[in-house]
Amino acid sequence: MTGPERPDTPRAADKSPWNWLLFIPIVLPLVTVWYNADSPRLLGFPRFYWMQLAIIAVGVGTTTLVYQMTKRR
Amino acid sequence: MWRDHQLEIAIFVILFLGVSAVGFVAARWRRPDNLNHLDEWGLGGRNFGGWITWFLIGGDLYTAYTFVAVPALLFAAGAAGFFAVPYTVIIYPLVFLVLVRMWSVSHRHGFVTPADFVRARFQSPTLALLIAITGIVATMPYIALQLVGIESVLKTMGVTGSGAIARHLPIIIAFAILAAYTYSSGLRAPALIAFVKDTLIYIVILVAVFYLPYKLGGWGAIFDAADAKFDKSPAATDGILLNANNQLQYITLALGSALALFLYPHSLTGVLASKNRDVIKRNMSALPAYSLLLGLIALLGYAAIAANVTPLKNPNGTNDNNTVVPLLFDKLFPDWFAGVAYAAIGIGALVPAAIMSIAAANLFTRNVYREYLRRDATPAQEATVSKVTSLLVKVGALVFVVFVDPQFSIDLQLIGGVIILQTLPAVALGLFTRWFHRGALIGGWVAGMGLGMWMLYQIPNAATKRAHFGGSAFPLKEFGFDSTKTIYVGFVAVAVNLLVAALLTLILRATSVADGGDDTSRSDYFADEGDPRADTAHPVSKAPEVAPDPIA
Numbered sequence: 001m002t003g004p005e006r007p008d009t010p011r012a013a014d015k016s017p018w019n020w021l022l023f024i025p026i027v028l029p030l031v032t033v034w035y036n037a038d039s040p041r042l043l044g045f046p047r048f049y050w051m052q053l054a055i056i057a058v059g060v061g062t063t064t065l066v067y068q069m070t071k072r073r
Numbered sequence: 074m075w076r077d078h079q080l081e082i083a084i085f086v087i088l089f090l091g092v093s094a095v096g097f098v099a100a101r102w103r104r105p106d107n108l109n110h111l112d113e114w115g116l117g118g119r120n121f122g123g124w125i126t127w128f129l130i131g132g133d134l135y136t137a138y139t140f141v142a143v144p145a146l147l148f149a150a151g152a153a154g155f156f157a158v159p160y161t162v163i164i165y166p167l168v169f170l171v172l173v174r175m176w177s178v179s180h181r182h183g184f185v186t187p188a189d190f191v192r193a194r195f196q197s198p199t200l201a202l203l204i205a206i207t208g209i210v211a212t213m214p215y216i217a218l219q220l221v222g223i224e225s226v227l228k229t230m231g232v233t234g235s236g237a238i239a240r241h242l243p244i245i246i247a248f249a250i251l252a253a254y255t256y257s258s259g260l261r262a263p264a265l266i267a268f269v270k271d272t273l274i275y276i277v278i279l280v281a282v283f284y285l286p287y288k289l290g291g292w293g294a295i296f297d298a299a300d301a302k303f304d305k306s307p308a309a310t311d312g313i314l315l316n317a318n319n320q321l322q323y324i325t326l327a328l329g330s331a332l333a334l335f336l337y338p339h340s341l342t343g344v345l346a347s348k349n350r351d352v353i354k355r356n357m358s359a360l361p362a363y364s365l366l367l368g369l370i371a372l373l374g375y376a377a378i379a380a381n382v383t384p385l386k387n388p389n390g391t392n393d394n395n396t397v398v399p400l401l402f403d404k405l406f407p408d409w410f411a412g413v414a415y416a417a418i419g420i421g422a423l424v425p426a427a428i429m430s431i432a433a434a435n436l437f438t439r440n441v442y443r444e445y446l447r448r449d450a451t452p453a454q455e456a457t458v459s460k461v462t463s464l465l466v467k468v469g470a471l472v473f474v475v476f477v478d479p480q481f482s483i484d485l486q487l488i489g490g491v492i493i494l495q496t497l498p499a500v501a502l503g504l505f506t507r508w509f510h511r512g513a514l515i516g517g518w519v520a521g522m523g524l525g526m527w528m529l530y531q532i533p534n535a536a537t538k539r540a541h542f543g544g545s546a547f548p549l550k551e552f553g554f555d556s557t558k559t560i561y562v563g564f565v566a567v568a569v570n571l572l573v574a575a576l577l578t579l580i581l582r583a584t585s586v587a588d589g590g591d592d593t594s595r596s597d598y599f600a601d602e603g604d605p606r607a608d609t610a611h612p613v614s615k616a617p618e619v620a621p622d623p624i625a
Contacts, residue, residue: 013599014170022166029159030328032320036152038313044286044293048314052158053368056361059162063169064358071351 018069025059078230081403084412085230085419088273089247092266092420096254099261110452111185114259115435115459116346119180123352123359125264129428130343130356131363132267134334135161136215137222137422140274140370145394147374148384151303151311153319155371159327160334161364165357168335172357173350174504175341177600178593181607186432187341187500188440194503196589197511198444203518204496205440208338211493212433214485215337216470219422219429220244221395221483224474226415228385229399241475247419248426252467255427256460260346263427270424273417275366280410281376281402282369288405289379295372298379313375318557322546325561333494333563336501338432339425349602370398377401426467434462484542488529491545491563495521498567498574504598510588513577521570528562 028034035051042050103120105113112119121129139157146154175190184190187208192201223244227233233240254262286292296313303311310319334340347353377397382404385396399418402411438459443450450458473481499514509517531551534543546559581588600607 014173019170022169025166026163029162030324032315032323036315036320041293041296044291044296046296046313048152049155049296049368049372052155052162053365056158056162056364056368059165059364060358060361063165063354066169067354067358 014070016066016070018066021062021066025055025062028058029055078232078403078408080408081412081415082230082232084409085226085416088413088416089419092269092423093250093254095265095269096251096258096262096423099254099265100258102258102261102265108259109456111435111438111455111459112183112452114456115185115431116342117260117264119346120348121264121346121352122348123355126343126347126352126356127359128267128271129260129264129346129424130340131360132263132271132421132424133339133343133428134360134425135363135367136219136425137418138215138218139367140418140421141222141225141395141398142218143367143371144374144377144398147299147371148377148382148397149311149374149394150308151299151313152315153310153323154374155368156323156327156330157371158364158368159323160330161367162361163327163331164334165360167331169354169357171501171504172335172344172353174598176344176347176350176353178504178597179345180602181597181600181604182593183607185345186338186436186439187336187496188436191499191503192440192444193592194507195499195509195511195514196592197515200499200511200515200518201440202444203515204499205436207492207496207518208436209433211489212338212429213466213469214473214483214489215339216426216429216433216466217473218483218486219426220248220470220474222422223247223419225393225395226399226418228393229396229403230415241471244474245471247423248467248471251423251427252430252464255430255463255467259460260342260428260431263424263431264346266420266427267424270417270420273413274421277410277414277417278366278369281373281406281414285373285376285380285401285405289376292372295375295379299375302378319546319559321549322559322561325564326545329494329561329564329567330490332497332501332567333490336493336496338436339429342428342432342435373398373401380405426470430463430466430470431459433466434459437462487545488526488542491525491529491566492522494563494567495525495570498571507591508578509574510578510581510586512581512586512588513574516577517570517572517574520573521566524569525562525566528565532562 029052035048037048038046040047045053100108103118105118108114143154143157148154175187178184178190182189182193184193186205188201188205191204192198195201224241227243232243286295289295289298300313303313310316315323335344344353347356374397377400380401382397382400384392384394384400387393399411399415402414406414438455442458443455447454495518498509498517502509528547528551529545530541532543532545532547533540545562547562547565549556549558549560
């Protein structure tokens with residue numbers, strides 16, 4: 001059981017405008033028209049494949065950025 | 074025959090035994106005062122740092138079966154199988170803010186399972202029981218599938234016999250060893266073994282990614298070979314690109330699978346075992362390394378096409394596409410390296426199998442045993458029940474694989490993804506809002522479950538010649554739409570679940586039907602390591618952080 005409610009300090013909430021960036025790597029991989037094509041090829045990989053693998057980097061970049069900007073100090 | 078594979082088998086056995094030894098030693102690793110507590114046995118002391126968590130969750134989510142089945146999908150159907158990549162990209166930003174809330178509330182209340190959380194949040198033992206049963210039912214076939222992963226390797230090495238028992242003897246031995254060290258070491262065993270497993274897999278794949286194109290004329294030639302194969306095949310849905318009919322399926326399957334992944338109890342086990350919120354957030358950036366790995370492994374399916382690999386047959390005469398990756402290694406790599414690759418897959422099956430059996434056992438212990446059989450169970454009793462249940466769960470998975478057609482496990486796992494999604498409103502949305510009425514959540518669960526089952530039942534599979542439960546791509550024309558498009562069953566089912574839960578909430582509120590209270594408070598969702606109010610067996614003496622952060 002929990003004790004009496006303490007007021008939440010502002011930092012306690014996870015709210016931050018930076019969080020909206022997280023939508024980029026959620027939406028980007030779902031727009032198939034972006035990458036559902038063969039050309040241009042990169043190192044022999046059709047666009048369908050290299051672009052989706054590249055989106056992994058977008059995901060990593062975004063979550064890293066959001067983490068760094070919202071980190072508690 | 075197995076005599077052609079002696080070196081591979083020798084390397085496989087040596088690595089497998091080495092890892093088993095690690096599993097037993099794990100009981101002494103970061104040794105607690107008392108292993109006979111669910112926080113210790115089932116959650117490794119809730120104290121894993123960034124690296125251990127990365128290996129543990131990575132080894133847990135990206136299972137041996139995934140590494141075998143995803144390339145098999147590309148081998149057979151092409152681009153549609155690549156959904157695994159967008160799926161594992163979406164997942165981390167999607168759960169970035171969700172998992173930390175789950176960690177915090179579980180840290181403060183001592184929750185071990187998602188059903189523990191639901192019980193407290195909605196004060197509904199019935200809803201919690203439904204969540205627990207859903208979790209157990211969804212996890213069991215997943216464990217069985219790990220055995221299918223090991224079997225594909227053993228089959229390729231020619232380690233097969235006649236008769237149900239003889240053919241499965243190696244797997245039975247492997248699982249007996251696994252069961253023994255999971256029993257004695259708990260979550261520490263898969264956590265320690267994951268280091269070995271993932272290192273092996275990373276090495277194998279890095280080598281394969283450069284060596285295979287060198288042998289097969291470059292990645293361009295590999296994709297061209299796959300393209301040529303799909304052009305020749307009569308099926309309309311294959312090809313190295315998506316077509317008009319399967320794009321919606323691709324998108325909804327990626328999104329639906331992403332929504333489902335962290336609802337699986339075993340995924341949450343890895344999350345709750347980490348020591349603080351930062352570990353989880355940092356891992357959301359680090360875990361996609363496995364997604365890249367998975368993307369590259371998926372492409373081995375095309376390499377198998379370019380290398381003219383012919384899959385081995387199932388006993389009933391259909392192709393066992395799960396053997397294409399092991400066969401590819403057998404064909405193009407030196408025997409010793411193929412042996413290492415096989416060991417990586419075999420050991421890769423042990424880590425998730427161990428964590429899944431621990432998660433299923435914890436669900437039983439916390440949400441059935443303690444809730445209905447022994448209210449006043451001590452932590453030691455809980456740990457004992459969990460240990461014994463984890464054994465039973467593994468025996469159950471073995472029985473499945475030995476006596477039932479493996480195809481049945483694959484079907485069940487498909488169903489598992491759809492049914493675990495039905496816990497989304499209570500578990501995931503429950504972390505953010507207490508708006509839903511507990512009765513409405515039960516109603517939504519029933520609606521989503523019913524619809525999902527009906528849709529899966531309607532789907533035939535041409536390749537395995539089955540009339541029902543043949544896949545997860547549901548043709549929209551069955552709903553009366555004039556369309557040839559398909560959509561992922563789980564996605565539709567969870568949408569209906571949410572709709573029903575929302576409508577019922579409004580109705581139940583309007584008619585003043587009693588709703589439960591809420592045992593959690595707002596600040597519970599932000600608690601971090603060193604929280605003074607944490608309900609833990611090992612009180613933390615460290616003072617809480619008090620420095621206010623000016624950024625709201």
